[in-house]
Amino acid sequence: MKNICLIVLLSLILSGWSIKSFAQSEDDLIEICGMIAQDATFLKDFTIRLDAGDPPPTQRFSVILKKGIKYRFSVCNSNDYEGRVVLQLLDNNRLLATTYVVASGKDYPSIDYVCTKTGAYHLFFNFKEGKPGLAVGLLSLVETM
């Protein structure tokens, strides 16, 4: 009986430990995202954490982009949540770039953006179908043009 209790206790501790160790932290996601961004120079990271919702909730960040720089936007989803993140880059109300191309239904883990106008731009993140999610977005510098 004593042995059974010990086994159960150990199993619980181990299962708890393993769940904890496999949960992806924001730092883990940044690291993975960095790999997706490859050799581009890291500039900024954005953490996106959204609950489920209809219409899908959105998280917004404003950034200054500079003319003559090719930027890379990379996104990385946490496996602990259902949501798959979509990034849209807007200038006022114009959609300039996105990681999800509706026409082809294709998702891109990273996209490049060649900036020709210095100014404020807006990054809109949401999770497809309004599912809850945790993701990281990375802004990096690829090269100057």
Added chain:
Amino acid sequence: MRRNILIFIVSILTATSCRFFDSNRNLSREDFDIPDEIFEDKPLEVASEVIEDMIQNVSSPVEMAALIKGLKIPFNRDYIANTKEANNLNTNFQKAIGLGIYGADLGYINMYERTSLVINYITTIKTLADGIQVGQFFDFNTLSRIATNRENIDSLMLISQQSFNRIDGYLRETNRAQLSVVIIAGVWIEGLYLATRVAQDANHPRIDETIGEQKVIMSSLMLLLNNYKRDPNVASLIADFEEIQSLFKDVRITYEYGEPIPIEKDGVLTFQQNDTQTIIMSDETLKNIIKKVQSVRNKLLLG
């Protein structure tokens, strides 16, 4: 009858509203019953979360250096701040501005892979960061090891940038966002200073344009700084920056808008922006901006 009453009321409302916007009449404060506290010249109050979300990447230590290097302009040690000048920086405000200035210089050094200079600059940055209790976020040991062993330069850039982002995040979390904004101001002025030095030596039109387009970036930066203008140090910095900003008024920027073009090549999707930006700035204005920027930056290093 009911319809007539309705028309009458609408007519009265329309007439009075038109009178409200009568441009010939100067409306004064006395015309309205407005509490005094609204008229007090208070700084714009913005919650720290809003500040955090307002504008990011206003200035980074990497971008200006990348633009300069991209123009094939050689590294010049004379452009960057002498680390001995950090001894002049004693208050938290001065240390924060220094952190920005030396951070931008570190970006310039890293970009040109001048690893022999890195140790000196990261030591200075670490001292300044310790001075405002954020030294723990500056990964001095790793940076030092990478620089000493001339390891992967990409890691040097990544860790430097991450350190600055962590400092920025921590300052915002601990209600010291004004120091974070001051660091950003330091990075910005040093980046612009580097551009002005290059403009004097290289006479490159793209660098002149880069200086001119700072007008746009500066307006975002001033918005951030103005939120903390109650702090006398920030107010003094704003006063100095306003002198630069007044010169930027003579810079005219025009835009032509075009649709971005997506191009997929080897699985990489690239969006090519098709907007055109034109900077109209006289040589005289450029000269004045260069002079003013250099004088403000040098003044900041005097402590």
